[in-house]
Amino acid sequence: MGTDIMGRQGTARISCDALQLLLEQVFRNAGASWRVAQVLAANCVACERDGSKSHGVFRIPGYLSSIGSQWVDATAEPRIEQVGTTFLRVDAANGFAQPALAAASPILVEMARQHGVALLAIRNSHHFSSLWPDVEPFARDGLLALGMVNSFACTIGFDGKSAVFGTNPLAFAAPREGGDPIVADLSTSAIANGDVQIAARQGSSIEEKVGVDRLGRPTIDPNAILDGGALLTFGGYKGSAVSMMIELFVAALSGGRFSFEVDWSGHPGAQTPLTGQVVILIDPDHGRAPSFARRAEILTRKLYSSGVSRLPGDRRMRQRQRSLSEGIELDRTEMEYLTRMAAKTGSETLSA
Amino acid sequence: MGTDIMGRQGTARISCDALQLLLEQVFRNAGASWRVAQVLAANCVACERDGSKSHGVFRIPGYLSSIGSQWVDATAEPRIEQVGTTFLRVDAANGFAQPALAAASPILVEMARQHGVALLAIRNSHHFSSLWPDVEPFARDGLLALGMVNSFACTIGFDGKSAVFGTNPLAFAAPREGGDPIVADLSTSAIANGDVQIAARQGSSIEEKVGVDRLGRPTIDPNAILDGGALLTFGGYKGSAVSMMIELFVAALSGGRFSFEVDWSGHPGAQTPLTGQVVILIDPDHGRAPSFARRAEILTRKLYSSGVSRLPGDRRMRQRQRSLSEGIELDRTEMEYLTRMAAKTGSETLSA
Numbered sequence: 001m002g003t004d005i006m007g008r009q010g011t012a013r014i015s016c017d018a019l020q021l022l023l024e025q026v027f028r029n030a031g032a033s034w035r036v037a038q039v040l041a042a043n044c045v046a047c048e049r050d051g052s053k054s055h056g057v058f059r060i061p062g063y064l065s066s067i068g069s070q071w072v073d074a075t076a077e078p079r080i081e082q083v084g085t086t087f088l089r090v091d092a093a094n095g096f097a098q099p100a101l102a103a104a105s106p107i108l109v110e111m112a113r114q115h116g117v118a119l120l121a122i123r124n125s126h127h128f129s130s131l132w133p134d135v136e137p138f139a140r141d142g143l144l145a146l147g148m149v150n151s152f153a154c155t156i157g158f159d160g161k162s163a164v165f166g167t168n169p170l171a172f173a174a175p176r177e178g179g180d181p182i183v184a185d186l187s188t189s190a191i192a193n194g195d196v197q198i199a200a201r202q203g204s205s206i207e208e209k210v211g212v213d214r215l216g217r218p219t220i221d222p223n224a225i226l227d228g229g230a231l232l233t234f235g236g237y238k239g240s241a242v243s244m245m246i247e248l249f250v251a252a253l254s255g256g257r258f259s260f261e262v263d264w265s266g267h268p269g270a271q272t273p274l275t276g277q278v279v280i281l282i283d284p285d286h287g288r289a290p291s292f293a294r295r296a297e298i299l300t301r302k303l304y305s306s307g308v309s310r311l312p313g314d315r316r317m318r319q320r321q322r323s324l325s326e327g328i329e330l331d332r333t334e335m336e337y338l339t340r341m342a343a344k345t346g347s348e349t350l351s352a
Numbered sequence: 353m354g355t356d357i358m359g360r361q362g363t364a365r366i367s368c369d370a371l372q373l374l375l376e377q378v379f380r381n382a383g384a385s386w387r388v389a390q391v392l393a394a395n396c397v398a399c400e401r402d403g404s405k406s407h408g409v410f411r412i413p414g415y416l417s418s419i420g421s422q423w424v425d426a427t428a429e430p431r432i433e434q435v436g437t438t439f440l441r442v443d444a445a446n447g448f449a450q451p452a453l454a455a456a457s458p459i460l461v462e463m464a465r466q467h468g469v470a471l472l473a474i475r476n477s478h479h480f481s482s483l484w485p486d487v488e489p490f491a492r493d494g495l496l497a498l499g500m501v502n503s504f505a506c507t508i509g510f511d512g513k514s515a516v517f518g519t520n521p522l523a524f525a526a527p528r529e530g531g532d533p534i535v536a537d538l539s540t541s542a543i544a545n546g547d548v549q550i551a552a553r554q555g556s557s558i559e560e561k562v563g564v565d566r567l568g569r570p571t572i573d574p575n576a577i578l579d580g581g582a583l584l585t586f587g588g589y590k591g592s593a594v595s596m597m598i599e600l601f602v603a604a605l606s607g608g609r610f611s612f613e614v615d616w617s618g619h620p621g622a623q624t625p626l627t628g629q630v631v632i633l634i635d636p637d638h639g640r641a642p643s644f645a646r647r648a649e650i651l652t653r654k655l656y657s658s659g660v661s662r663l664p665g666d667r668r669m670r671q672r673q674r675s676l677s678e679g680i681e682l683d684r685t686e687m688e689y690l691t692r693m694a695a696k697t698g699s700e701t702l703s704a
Binding site for chain 1: 435436437438439441466467468469470471473475496498508509510511512513514515516522524526534536538540586587588589590591592593594596597599600601603604605606607610612632634635636638639640641642644647648650651654655658659660661662663664
């Protein structure tokens with residue numbers, strides 16, 4: 001398998017390439033097409049590599065459980081439709097959002113380069129990961145990208161009593177001269193669902209003023225949030241307005257579901273929200289301003305000199321460098337789980 | 353003048369139309385062209401009418417002072433340049449942003465309708481008002497609109513020590529079936545600068561955790577914030593990321609100034625930030641989803657039924673109804689000031 005595991009107490013190290021191959025096999029065994037397996041594996045590796053632990057290997061059981069429940073089609077072929085000079089519409093056909101995005105991206109990039117700005121609206125898509133991997137590549141191509149996705153009702157609107165919004169992240173990526181792109185990914189819930197799940201698994205509490213229990217009472221118990229409770233939006237009514245905007249963009253505009261319309265009750269084990277996604281791409285060169293990337297670097301330097309210790313994406317980029325040189329560190333139990341899932345045949349995995 | 357002032361203790365009432373004519377004359381007397389006077393007056397009336405007191409008549413002295421200082425050109429003619437099929441670039445020529453937007457809007461709307469999405473980048477523009485009046489009209493035309501503007505350095509980045517960002521509002525407007533559009537306007541600073549100014553004028557304190565004094569210490573004294581202090585962003589590092597995104601869009605993309613680059617030191621009395629503005633328009637019908645406006649109404653109803661008491665724009669719309677039927681209530685001192693400024697000749701105003 002070429003996993004080059006090094007023997008350490010409780011942990012294992014694996015190169016990014018080896019983890020990619022291992023995860024591809026895991027997804028293949030679960031019944032995914034090669035294309036879907038490759039895209040999902042690359043997404044998972046990117047998250048794990050950059051330290052987004054809550055959206056990396058940690059999510060594999062959820063992926064496999066959702067595929068096994070027939071809730072998501074891991075062999076779906078996205079249908080791409082150009083509905084305007086700069087408007088691309090994709091039916092992900094009940095498949096994952098990332099393969100749909102991958103299929104549409106070359107067309108979208110060409111649209112933005114040719115016309116200045118372009119919009120991609122994906123519907124009938126499952127998104128179960130961080131959003132930053134979806135926008136960063138565009139910034140590396142010199143484009144300014146804005147991404148939005150909703151999920152399932154787990155967050156209450158400001159002043160509300162029951163969950164309507166998903167965690168609804170907003171992400172943007174901008175090229176920067178002489179450095180990595182600026183890449184931000186922020187859930188509009190006060191914290192990410194993955195972090196609640198991680199806390200629940202670790203038996204730790206979460207910070208105050210981010211969640212309520214099933215009766216709407218403030219709680220720091222992650223299990224109380226997961227068991228019929230809900231998250232608050234970040235930043236009070238303003239975060240709530242941004243979350244609402246995201247629902248409008250990714251559901252009303254794309255033709256996908258609002259977070260509160262996701263109904264997986266007929267598919268026990270389903271964990272991947274079936275909603276929509278929007279990406280807006282802008283070619284800064286059409287602005288004919290002094291180089292956008294140079295200006296982005298000037299803003300970055302000014303922020304550091306003002307005392308800001310860390311900008312969006314900084315921590316990920318530092319972790320990425322470490323992972324690329326030293327390999328990715330996984331728990332031994334995670335490593336054993338992946339090895340077992342990669343060794344199984346498809347039918348065994350589906351019935352597991 | 354037809355101002356139909358009614359005699360009440362300390363206040364005066366004036367109809368929206370009469371206030372429009374009065375403000376046009378005030379701006380004309382200050383040296384504004386008819387076109388600029390009409391647009392700025394309409395903007396001011398809209399803010400006052402909808403209860404945005406901090407961006408209505410309250411701003412007139414700032415407008416007049418800025419014009420008088422030669423910092424802004426109140427007769428500027430915007431130069432519109434189409435730099436891509438869906439990319440419109442405008443040099444506001446050191447004039448106000450709203451007349452530049454008004455000039456570009458018909459072209460932008462046509463672009464969005466024809467191609468699905470369109471982007472407007474204005475530079476060399478002064479924006480001294482709320483942002484919602486800039487986006488609401490598009491939603492009334494059935495379009496989904498996103499607006500951003502920066503201002504002058506008065507807000508620190510998360511974890512920073514000195515101000516880099518402006519108050520940097522983000523606004524969006526979406527059509528809604530059977531009701532007024534959904535219109536949100538949120539400064540990415542913890543509170544709006546106008547509210548700090550209002551608090552300073554009234555001698556009241558502001559809430560905790562929104563501002564620091566000139567030494568970076570937390571304060572609830574609006575004067576300490578205005579005197580070399582700064583605001584925090586809303587929602588911690590997430591709001592800071594959104595504020596950074598807005599700087600990138602409206603300055604790096606448009607070719608305008610970052611908030612920290614605004615230098616009015618050579619123009620005593622200048623108060624209007626000279627920066628840039630971006631508007632993104634989307635024609636939802638290109639998504640060919642079930643009617644966007646109907647879906648927006650479904651989301652709205654769901655939010656109310658979840659216990660949310662007020663959605664973005666609700667308070668403004670209620671105040672608007674009242675103002676349209678009963679007139680706008682102004683302080684007597686404001687009314688007298690406006691009457692005086694409307695009666696002056698241009699040269700007197702400039703030297704005032």
